[in-house]
Amino acid sequence: MRILITAVRGKTGSALAERLASRDDIELRGGSSDPRLVDARGVVPVDFSWDRPDRWPAASADVDAVFVVVPLRADAPALVASYLATTPPTTHVVLLSERDPERSGTQGWSARVEHSVRTSGRSWTLLRPGWFMQVMSDPRFLRDEIAGGRFGFPHPGASVAWIDTRDIAEVAELALLDRRHVGRTYELSGPESFPPARVAKILSEAMDRPVSYVEPGDGEALDGTSGFERELTALTYERVRDGHFAVVTDAVPRLTGKPARSLQAFIAEAAAAGVWETA
Numbered sequence: 297m298r299i300l301i302t303a304v305r306g307k308t309g310s311a312l313a314e315r316l317a318s319r320d321d322i323e324l325r326g327g328s329s330d331p332r333l334v335d336a337r338g339v340v341p342v343d344f345s346w347d348r349p350d351r352w353p354a355a356s357a358d359v360d361a362v363f364v365v366v367p368l369r370a371d372a373p374a375l376v377a378s379y380l381a382t383t384p385p386t387t388h389v390v391l392l393s394e395r396d397p398e399r400s401g402t403q404g405w406s407a408r409v410e411h412s413v414r415t416s417g418r419s420w421t422l423l424r425p426g427w428f429m430q431v432m433s434d435p436r437f438l439r440d441e442i443a444g445g446r447f448g449f450p451h452p453g454a455s456v457a458w459i460d461t462r463d464i465a466e467v468a469e470l471a472l473l474d475r476r477h478v479g480r481t482y483e484l485s486g487p488e489s490f491p492p493a494r495v496a497k498i499l500s501e502a503m504d505r506p507v508s509y510v511e512p513g514d515g516e517a518l519d520g521t522s523g524f525e526r527e528l529t530a531l532t533y534e535r536v537r538d539g540h541f542a543v544v545t546d547a548v549p550r551l552t553g554k555p556a557r558s559l560q561a562f563i564a565e566a567a568a569a570g571v572w573e574t575a
């Protein structure tokens with residue numbers, strides 16, 4: 297079986313690649329806009345950029361399934377539709393979507409991406425996870441701020457049921473390999489939701505030094521974003537405020553047969569690995 301992961305160096309794609317690469321029955325292709333940077337064991341690097349449609353047919357030639365990570369661009373619904381039209385008609389598509397897609401971005405941006413997948417003529421499974429725990433260890437997101445002793449997150453009264461991307465990967469593996477998941481949509485969350493001050497406390501305890509919860513000032517939470525991504529992030533924080541990311545679902549334990557990974561375990565593991573010491 298041949299599988300393509302479109303963003304193999306990302307937080308979810310890398311976790312999925314780690315699971316699939318150990319299987320003898322899978323030829324695994326890892327897509328990147330710069331395939332020279334793909335160094336994951338057992339992964340065949342392929343040139344896959346949303347900016348280079350001319351490369352899509354080669355990346356997807358003879359694949360049986362593809363894990364699609366949506367680019368944060370306004371034209372993603374059309375882009376995903378165009379890309380899927382270049383895949384073999386028998387391709388099974390597992391889409392990394394998000395919670396409450398109808399409320400995402402302008403005019404339900406994620407819902408429109410999902411629509412592109414559902415109407416692609418390919419079989420599909422939709423994954424709708426909440427916030428990833430791994431944004432706390434990602435240098436492009438919260439890693440350095442946490443290393444500096446600060447956890448800035450808007451809306452102190454709103455909780456988030458953070459999910460470990462390894463649980464998303466575990467569900468994605470099942471969806472890619474088992475036809476019983478065709479046509480299904482899974483709402484994925486971690487096992488418990490936490491207000492941000494409680495997250496800061498868990499971080500402090502695991503790091504054995506103070507990490508303070510700080511409510512970002514006006515616009516500060518959007519620092520470092522621009523254009524469509526800024527608009528998308530602002531609307532996402534509104535959904536945090538309204539409690540949409542606090543909802544705990546049973547999909548991970550129901551599908552994997554194991555409890556979803558806890559935020560405490562993720563933070564303890566990352567602290568022990570020195571994630572917040574080196575930044």
Ligand SMILES: NC(=O)c1ccc[n+]([C@@H]2O[C@H](COP(=O)([O-])OP(=O)(O)OC[C@H]3O[C@@H](n4cnc5c(N)ncnc54)[C@H](OP(=O)(O)O)[C@@H]3O)[C@@H](O)[C@H]2O)c1
Nearest residue numbers: 303305306307308309328329344345346366394426427428
């Ligand atoms: N973060 C969250 O909490 C959260 C929650 C729910 C849903 N999501 C969704 O998850 C997706 C992000 O997934 P992630 O967090 O696993 O990824 P990520 O860690 O943010 O990494 C983004 C990936 O996109 C790739 N990329 C960058 N430019 C590209 C291009 N022009 N063409 C193709 N690939 C390109 C990068 O790889 P290369 O540099 O190698 O190309 C990288 O692997 C988004 O669609 C987001 O809406 C995120």
